[in-house]
Amino acid sequence: MFKVLIVEDDPMVARINEHYIVRNPMFSVVEKCRDGKSALDYLENEEADLVVLDVYMPHMDGFEVLRQIRKRQIPVEIIMVTAANDREALEEALHLGIVDYLVKPFTFERFQMALEKFIVQRKAFQDVDTLSQLNIDFILGGSRKKREEQYPKGIQEKTLQLITEYVKSQKGIWMTGDEIAAGTGLTGVTVRRYLNYLSEAGTVTSEMNYETGGRPSMRYRMDIS
Numbered sequence: 736m737f738k739v740l741i742v743e744d745d746p747m748v749a750r751i752n753e754h755y756i757v758r759n760p761m762f763s764v765v766e767k768c769r770d771g772k773s774a775l776d777y778l779e780n781e782e783a784d785l786v787v788l789d790v791y792m793p794h795m796d797g798f799e800v801l802r803q804i805r806k807r808q809i810p811v812e813i814i815m816v817t818a819a820n821d822r823e824a825l826e827e828a829l830h831l832g833i834v835d836y837l838v839k840p841f842t843f844e845r846f847q848m849a850l851e852k853f854i855v856q857r858k859a860f861q862d863v864d865t866l867s868q869l870n871i872d873f874i875l876g877g878s879r880k881k882r883e884e885q886y887p888k889g890i891q892e893k894t895l896q897l898i899t900e901y902v903k904s905q906k907g908i909w910m911t912g913d914e915i916a917a918g919t920g921l922t923g924v925t926v927r928r929y930l931n932y933l934s935e936a937g938t939v940t941s942e943m944n945y946e947t948g949g950r951p952s953m954r955y956r957m958d959i960s
Contacts (some may be wrong), residue, residue: 742797816841858897
């Protein structure tokens with residue numbers, strides 16, 4: 736489970752962010768800080784995988800917090816949450832190495848996209864000791880435009896590969912969409928969209944399971960030869 740620190744001076748917004756985060760079973764909120772100094776103090780002494788960081792805070796804004804995190808080489812990823820939608824702010828955030836940049840007000844679905852982006856990037860590094868150019872392109876998201884033009888709208892290569900590799904790793908076991916969502920950390924809506932695509936492409940096998948004792952549900956597997 737990924738540990739998340741929320742840095743937000745507005746208690747109501749912090750509660751909304753926490754509610755959005757914990758709806759994804761891959762994440763837990765380990766702390767909420769109302770200012771940049773307490774956030775840095777926490778990160779110096781405790782572990783976190785991800786920081787959901789507001790920009791406009793008293794005494795020290797989110798950009799200065801992010802600069803200090805990078806300066807101190809604290810190993811944590813950042814999702815910026817801000818009302819600032821100007822080009823200069825986005826350019827600086829990208830330069831400082833963020834996972835995503837959310838402009839208030841944002842929807843639950845858009846917030847989940849940011850969490851899913853973090854998951855995909857984090858899992859891309861797992862079990863990879865020596866990077867090939869293909870690995871690097873996958874992690875950075877580069878050199879994919881031509882390949883992604885082959886996919887329908889709403890299908891992205893990184894997410895497609897994450898779901899495909901997870902289903903493949905289950906070695907032919909039947910799974911529901913909810914089970915695959917729990918295993919990958921993606922939302923059920925996202926997983927079902929990709930499973931429909933993979934089923935139509937013949938990559939996975941799908942069938943309706945009537946032996947649930949209740950409402951029938953779709954289940955999926957990848958045949959292993």
